[in-house]
Amino acid sequence: MSDTSPLVVTSKENTPAASQKSKIDAAGTEVVATDGTTESEDSNKPLNYNRITDDELYRHSSQYRFWSFSKEHLREKRDMTNKLAVETIEKDLFDFKALNDLTPEELNALDTKAVPLTTEEELKLIDFYAKKVQVISQHLNLPTEIIATSISFFRKFFLENSVMQFDPKNLVHTTVFLACKAENYFISVDSFAKKAKSTRESILKYEFKLLESLKFTLLIHHPYKPLHGFFLDIQNILHGKVDLNYMGQIYDRTKKKITQALLTDAVYLYTPPQITLAVLLIEDEPLITKYLELKFADNDNDDNGNEVKRKKKNSIDLTVLLSVIKECKDVIENLQTVSTEDARKIAAKNYFCQNPKALIQNLKRKQQQAGSSTEPEQKKQRTE
Amino acid sequence: MSTANNTPIAKVEYTKEKKVGEGTYAVVYLGTKQSTGRQIAVKEIKTSEFKDGLDMSAIREVKYLQEMQHDNVIELIDIFMAYDNLNLVLEFLPTDLEVIIKDKSILFTPADIKSWMLMTLRGVHHCHRNFILHRDLKPNNLLVSPDGIIKVADFGLARAIPAPHENLTSNVVTRWYRAPELLFGARHYTSAIDIWSVGVIFAELMLRIPYLPGQNDVDQMEVTFRALGTPTDKDWPEVSSFNSYNKLQIYPPPSTFELRKRFIAASENALKFMSGMLTMNPVKRWSAIECLESEYFQEMPPPTNPSEIPLPK
Numbered sequence: 223m224s225d226t227s228p229l230v231v232t233s234k235e236n237t238p239a240a241s242q243k244s245k246i247d248a249a250g251t252e253v254v255a256t257d258g259t260t261e262s263e264d265s266n267k268p269l270n271y272n273r274i275t276d277d278e279l280y281r282h283s284s285q286y287r288f289w290s291f292s293k294e295h296l297r298e299k300r301d302m303t304n305k306l307a308v309e310t311i312e313k314d315l316f317d318f319k320a321l322n323d324l325t326p327e328e329l330n331a332l333d334t335k336a337v338p339l340t341t342e343e344e345l346k347l348i349d350f351y352a353k354k355v356q357v358i359s360q361h362l363n364l365p366t367e368i369i370a371t372s373i374s375f376f377r378k379f380f381l382e383n384s385v386m387q388f389d390p391k392n393l394v395h396t397t398v399f400l401a402c403k404a405e406n407y408f409i410s411v412d413s414f415a416k417k418a419k420s421t422r423e424s425i426l427k428y429e430f431k432l433l434e435s436l437k438f439t440l441l442i443h444h445p446y447k448p449l450h451g452f453f454l455d456i457q458n459i460l461h462g463k464v465d466l467n468y469m470g471q472i473y474d475r476t477k478k479k480i481t482q483a484l485l486t487d488a489v490y491l492y493t494p495p496q497i498t499l500a501v502l503l504i505e506d507e508p509l510i511t512k513y514l515e516l517k518f519a520d521n522d523n524d525d526n527g528n529e530v531k532r533k534k535k536n537s538i539d540l541t542v543l544l545s546v547i548k549e550c551k552d553v554i555e556n557l558q559t560v561s562t563e564d565a566r567k568i569a570a571k572n573y574f575c576q577n578p579k580a581l582i583q584n585l586k587r588k589q590q591q592a593g594s595s596t597e598p599e600q601k602k603q604r605t606e
Numbered sequence: 607m608s609t610a611n612n613t614p615i616a617k618v619e620y621t622k623e624k625k626v627g628e629g630t631y632a633v634v635y636l637g638t639k640q641s642t643g644r645q646i647a648v649k650e651i652k653t654s655e656f657k658d659g660l661d662m663s664a665i666r667e668v669k670y671l672q673e674m675q676h677d678n679v680i681e682l683i684d685i686f687m688a689y690d691n692l693n694l695v696l697e698f699l700p701t702d703l704e705v706i707i708k709d710k711s712i713l714f715t716p717a718d719i720k721s722w723m724l725m726t727l728r729g730v731h732h733c734h735r736n737f738i739l740h741r742d743l744k745p746n747n748l749l750v751s752p753d754g755i756i757k758v759a760d761f762g763l764a765r766a767i768p769a770p771h772e773n774l775t776s777n778v779v780t781r782w783y784r785a786p787e788l789l790f791g792a793r794h795y796t797s798a799i800d801i802w803s804v805g806v807i808f809a810e811l812m813l814r815i816p817y818l819p820g821q822n823d824v825d826q827m828e829v830t831f832r833a834l835g836t837p838t839d840k841d842w843p844e845v846s847s848f849n850s851y852n853k854l855q856i857y858p859p860p861s862t863f864e865l866r867k868r869f870i871a872a873s874e875n876a877l878k879f880m881s882g883m884l885t886m887n888p889v890k891r892w893s894a895i896e897c898l899e900s901e902y903f904q905e906m907p908p909p910t911n912p913s914e915i916p917l918p919k
Contacts, residue, residue, distance in 0.1 A: 279735060284672050403665050406765050411658045426659045430687050433660065433668075438685045440669035447769075 280493065284439035289378065291490045299381060300341050307384030308338040311575050318578045331585050335571070336578045339386060343568045348380045349558075350565040351390035352485050359398050362417055365407065366481065370444045372401040373484045375436060382435040385572060388428065395420045396428045404440040445480045448495035449473065452502060456513050464509070472509075476501050483554045492550045499543075500550035514540060620684070620695055622648050631663050631762075636698065639683070645698040646683060650691050663762035664692055670738050670761040678729030680749060680759040699749035699757055701918050703807070707745055707814055709918050716871055718916075719811045720902070721909035722748075725756035726804055731894035733758065734797045737767040741778040743803035745810060754912030767797055779803060781826050782818050786837060787888050789827045790848035798888035801897065805883025812869050812876075827854065835859025837886035845887070875901040 280286055291299065315336055319329065339347070355376045359369040376397040380390065395418050402409055411422045418425075433440075453473050457464060479501045483489075488497050502510045518540040574581045622635035626647070635648045651664040671682035671694075684695040703722065706712055726748055733740055740747075741763040749759045763778055774795060776788045785802035787795050809817035818833060820826025827850070831837075836856045837845045845851065860868075865877050872880070879902035882892035892900070903909070 274735070282673070282675065399659070403660065403662055404669060406662075406666070408658075408662055422657075429659045430692070434687070438668050439672050440665065441673050441766075450769075 280443070283443060284437070284441060285443050286493075288437050288439055289490060290493075293487075293491060296487060296490050300345065303380075303382065303384050304339070304341040304344055307386040311338040311386055315575070315578055322582075324582070328582050328585060331581055332578055336574045336581050337571065338575045339384075339568065339572055343571070344380070344385050346560045347385050347390060347565060347568045347572065348377065349485065350560040350562075351394060352377050353559070354391075355394050355397060356481065356485065358394060358418065359401075362398070364398070364402065365405075366446060366477065367444060368398075368401050368405045368407055370446070370481060370484050371405055371442055372398045373481075374442050374444075374489065375401050375404075375432065377485075377489075379432055379435045386576060388431075389572075392424065393428055393432065395425045396432055399425050400429060400432055443494045445483070445494040445498040445501070446477060448498040449476055449480060449502075452495075452498055455517075456509070459513055459516050460509075472502070472505055476505050479504065479554075482557065486554050486557045488550050488553045491553060492546070496546060496550050497554070499547045500554055503547055503551050504555065511544075514543065518543065620646060620648055620686070620693075622650075631661050639695070647696045647698050649694040649696060651694070652691055660692065664694070666764050667694065667761045670733075670764045673736055673738070674732060676729060676732040678725045678756055678758060679732055680757040696759075697751070697757070699751050699759070701750045702759075703745035703748040703750065703756070703811070705918055706750065707810060712916050712918060714811075714916060715907075715910065716812075716873075716876070717907040717910045719808070720907070721754075721912055721915060722756055722811065723804070723808055724898070724903060724909050725912065726758065726807070727894055727897050729756065729758035730800055730804060731898060733764075734767070734800070734894050738764055739767055739797055740764055740800050740803075742780060743800055743807065744780045744783045745807055746780075748807070750917065752917075754915045754917065756912075768794065781820055781823065782806065782816050784826060785888065786827075786830060786886050789823070789830065790845070790850055792848070796888060797893070798891045801883050801891055801894060802888075804897070805880055808880055808883065809869070812872060831855070831857050833860065834884055834886065841890070842887035873902070873905065875905050878902070 315332065319332065324332070352373055355372050356369060359372045364372075376390075376393060379388075379393055379397065395414075398418070399409075399411065399414050402414070409417075411425055414420075415422045415425055453469065457466070457469060476498070480498065483497055483501055488500070492500070499510065499514075518538050619640050621637045621640065623638065624636045625633060626636050627634040632649045632651045635650065637646050637648050638644065639646050649667075651661055668682070668685060671680065675681070680699065681697040682694060683697060686693050686695070706714070730740065730743070738761075740758065740761065742760060743758070747758065747760045749757045751757060765774075768774055771794065773793045776791045776793065776795070779785070779788060779799060783803040783806045785795070785799040788799055806817050818826070818829050820829045831854065835858055836854055838856070839846050862877070865881075866872070869877060869880070879897065879900045882900065883897060885891040
C-alpha cells in the first residue's frame with residue numbers, strides 16, 4: 223500500500239520516527255506529515271497532522287493541469303493552432319492555382335481575397351461566436367453554471383482547433399448541448415433541437431470531436447462558488463460595517479459580470495477565486511480593498527480592537543494578492559466586443575480561403591453582370 | 607474540411623481479449639495495453655445505440671474519473687473512440703467485495719475488514735473532498751486489485767455535491783445501501799448518503815450476508831428501521847414531516863446488548879464506528895474524516911497489509 227494517506231500531505235522525507243505520538247500500524251496507515259508545526263488543535267492528532275489544502279486539490283484538477291497557461295504559452299498555443307491550419311489552406315490554394323487555368327485577374331483576386339486568417343482574426347471570430355453561445359444559452363433559460371460551461375467548452379474547442387478547420391457556427395449548439403449533459407441537466411436532443419431551432423444531426427455531428435478536443439475533461443470550476451464564499455466572508459470580516467441589502471446587490475451584479483469575464487482569457491491565466499476578487503474589485507474597489515486588508519494585512523486588530531482571527535501559516539501576502547487581482551481585472555476589462563460587421567468580414571475571408579472556387583465563380587458572375595446590365599442583380603454570396 | 611471527424615481513431619494500443627461483463631450501457635472487456643503489456647479493462651459504451659448522443663452515465667464517469675487520481679479510486683488510463691463507440695480504458699481489477707463476501711471458501715478476519723474499510727473510506731473521502739458524491743456505493747462497486755487494494759469504481763451515478771437548496775433526485779443508490787433520507791424521498795441530501803452505504807457494507811462484511819435486504823422500497827424502510835430504530839423528531843428534527851413517515855411502525859433503536867449479540871466479533875470501537883456511519887440523522891452522521899480518525903482504526907488489531915488479504919482463486 224502506498225504510504226500516502228488521503229487525509230494528509232505526506233512528504234517524501236517523512237519517516238515514522240517523525241511522528242512519535244501517532245500510532246503507526248502495520249499497513250502504514252497513520253496520518254503523518256512533516257512540517258514541524260506544533261499548533262495542533264486536537265491533542266489526539268499527531269504533532270505534524272496537516273490536512274491537504276484546497277489549493278493543493280485545485281492543482282490536481284484537470285482545469286489546472288490542462289487548461290491553465292501563462293500569457294506566452296497561451297499565445298504560442300493559438301499561434302500553433304493557426305499555423306497548422308494556415309499550412310493546410312495554403313497548400314490547398316497552391317494546388318488550386320496549379321490545377322486551374324486562371325486569368326491574371328482571377329489570380330489577383332485569389333491573392334488578395336483568398337488569404338488564410340491570422341491568429342488575431344481567428345480570435346475575433348471565436349470571441350464573436352462565444353458571445354453567441356452565451357446569448358443562445360441565456361435564451362434557452364439555462365442555469366448560470368451551464369451557460370458558463372457552454373462558453374468554456376466552446377472557447378476551449380477553438381484553442382485546440384482553428385476556425386479554418388471547423389466553422390464556429392457549427393459548434394455553438396453542440397457545446398451548449400454537451401454542457402447541459404455535463405452539468406447533469408438532461409434535455410433530449412430532439413427537444414433541444416426544437417428549442418434551439420436546429421437539427422439533431424447538426425447538434426450531434428461534432429459531439430465526439432468536441433469531447434476529444436476538451437481532452438475528455440468536463441469538470442469546470444467556475445468563479446460563482448468562490449463568489450458565494452466571499453459574499454459570506456465579507457459579511458463576516460466587515461460585520462456591522464456593510465449593509466446586507468447592498469451586499470445582495472453586489473452579489474447579483476458580480477454574478478452577471480463573472481459570466482462576462484468567462485469570455486476573456488482570465489479563465490486561462492487566473493484561478494476562479496482570483497477572477498471573483500477581480501470582478502468584485504471592479505464592482506466596489508474600496509469595499510473589497512478594505513475587506514482584503516482586514517483579512518490579510520499584518521495588523522492583528524480590527525478597528526474595534528478585537529482580535530482578528532488570522533492564520534500565520536499559509537498567510538497570503540496582501541501586496542502580491544492585490545497585484546495579481548489587478549492584473550486579472552485588466553484582462554477582464556480589456557474585453558472588446560466584436561461587431562457583427564467585423565465578424566462578417568472575417569467569416570467571408572474564412573470562407574473564400576477555404577473555397578477559392580466560389581471566389582472565382584463570384585468574380586465571373588460579376589463580370590457577366592457587368593456585360594448584361596439588364597439582368598436582375600444576383601444575390602450576394604452568403605458568408606455568415 | 608474536417609475529414610478527421612467521425613473517423614474511428616484506430617487504437618491498436620489496446621486490445622480487447624475477453625468479454626467479462628455487460629451492463630445497461632456498456633460492455634466490459636479484458637485486454638492488454640500493447641506498449642507495456644499491462645492488463646487493462648475496456649469499458650465500451652454503445653454510443654450509437656443512444657439517440658441522445660453521448661450517454662449521460664458515460665459523461666459522468668469520464669467527468670469525475672478525470673479529476674481523481676487516488677490509490678483507492680479506479681484509474682482511468684485512457685479514452686478513445688472506435689466504430690462510433692466510446693471506450694474507457696480502466697485499470698484491470700480482477701474481483702470485488704461482493705464476490706469475496708459470497709465466496710465461502712475465503713476466510714477473512716476483523717483485521718482484513720479493517721483494512722478494507724480504511725481503503726474504502728480513503729477513496730470515499732477523496733471523492734468528498736473533491737466535492738463529488740458517488741451515489742452508488744455497494745460491495746459490487748468496491749473493486750479489488752491483484753495486490754489487494756480496494757478501488758472505488760462506477761461513477762455512472764456520481765454528481766457534484768449540491769449547493770444549499772439545490773433539488774436532487776432521491777432515486778439513487780442500490781436499495782439495500784440507501785440512506786434513510788433517500789428512503790424518505792428527500793429532495794436534498796449530502797455526502798452523508800455515501801457514508802451510510804459504507805456503514806451498511808461494514809455490517810455486511812462482519813455478517814457475511816446483506817445487512818438490510820429490503821424486498822422493495824417500502825420493505826426497505828421496514829427492514830432498516832426494525833434493525834436500527836425508527837428516527838424521531840427528537841434526534842432528527844422534522845423527520846416526521848416527510849410524507850411517508852406517518853405510515854411507519856415506530857421501532858426503538860437497538861440496545862448495545864442487541865448490537866453486541868448481532869455483531870459478535872465486533873469490538874466496542876467497531877460498534878461505535880458502525881453506529882456513527884449508520885446514524886439516522888444525516889447531519890449527525892459521521893463524515894469520512896470522522897470515520898478515518900475514529901478509535902476503531904487506532905486500536906488493535908492493525909489493518910492487514912492489503913497484499914496479505916486472501917483473494918478468490
